[in-house]
Amino acid sequence: MQTFIKRNTILFITSFCILFGNNLLAQEKSSILRESIKNVKSIIESLEIYDQVDKKKFYGVVGRSNEIQFQLKSSPIEEPTSIVIGIATDGSIQEMEVKVFLANEINEPTKLIRTDRVTNEREWVFEILENNQSYLVDIRVIRSKSELSLVELVHSFYYGFQSNSSFSTTKSKTGNPSFQAPKQKSDTLSPIDTYNSFEIFKKDLTK
Numbered sequence: 409m410q411t412f413i414k415r416n417t418i419l420f421i422t423s424f425c426i427l428f429g430n431n432l433l434a435q436e437k438s439s440i441l442r443e444s445i446k447n448v449k450s451i452i453e454s455l456e457i458y459d460q461v462d463k464k465k466f467y468g469v470v471g472r473s474n475e476i477q478f479q480l481k482s483s484p485i486e487e488p489t490s491i492v493i494g495i496a497t498d499g500s501i502q503e504m505e506v507k508v509f510l511a512n513e514i515n516e517p518t519k520l521i522r523t524d525r526v527t528n529e530r531e532w533v534f535e536i537l538e539n540n541q542s543y544l545v546d547i548r549v550i551r552s553k554s555e556l557s558l559v560e561l562v563h564s565f566y567y568g569f570q571s572n573s574s575f576s577t578t579k580s581k582t583g584n585p586s587f588q589a590p591k592q593k594s595d596t597l598s599p600i601d602t603y604n605s606f607e608i609f610k611k612d613l614t615k
Contacts, residue, residue, distance in 0.1 A: 437498035441558045444531050448494035448562045451533050458492050458564040466561040475548035478561045479515050482541040488565040493545060494533040495526075498558040503527045503551040511542040 452458050462480075470476040482488045495506065506524040509517035526532050536543070549557055 437500065437554075437558055440530070441496060441498040441560060444496035444499070445560055445562060448496045448531050448533055451531075452492050452494055452562065452564055455492065457566050461562055461564045466563075468559055469556050470547065470549050470559055471556055472549055472552045472554075475546055476559060477547070478545045479511065480543040480545065480561075480563055482565045483567070484541070486567045487539050487541065489539055489568040490535060490537045490566045491543065492533065492535045492564050492566070493543075494531065494562040495547065496560045496562065497530055499530045500554040500557045501530075501549055501552050501559075503549075505548045505550060506532065507546040507548075508536060509544040509546070510538065510540045511544045513542070515542065515544070517544045 449461055452461055466478045466480075468476045468478075480491070480493070482491070493508070497504075504526050506522075506526060507520060508522040510519045510521055512518050521538065522534070522536065524532070524534070545561060547559060547561075
């Protein structure tokens with residue numbers, strides 16, 4: 409009887425330690441993800457033309473060697489000029505493959521337009537200069553420090569109107585030949601070009 413009680417006690421303590429450890433790990437991963445989301449939003453907002461991040465939450469848990477997909481849709485009454493997409497993770501993903509597809513009205517991918525192999529980056533932000541109204545973003549985890557990883561996608565469409573004071577006070581489309589985007593400081597974008605587009609933002613995780 410005493411042996412049975414001891415075994416049950418040991419089993420209870422072991423189970424409690426495992427649950428407590430898993431809970432601490434989950435809290436730590438959630439905290440890191442929140443910080444990554446904050447950084448991604450800061451990067452997007454610093455571009456000025458993307459002054460309103462989409463409020464819809466795109467969040468999920470993805471396993472090692474598995475993938476997760478997000479469907480992004482613009483306003484049904486306006487045609488976007490471009491889109492900026494930011495991927496925030498909990499820091500456990502060591503390598504992932506990000507694919508972006510143009511999608512049609514029934515949410516089916518029609519054309520692969522971008523593929524990135526991302527290594528040791530907690531945050532990944534890029535811009536697509538397309539006037540499509542629907543995109544499918546596919547994120548595949550290749551290597552990870554944990555079986556399950558937290559991922560959140562942040563995005564913003566740009567519809568060509570200048571709502572920021574750094575632009576002309578009159579609304580006009582970027583397709584207008586007379587339009588000139590304002591120059592940005594060299595530390596705002598990496599790399600930088602005339603029309604405020606950039607490809608990759610990398611953050612050194614060792615700092």
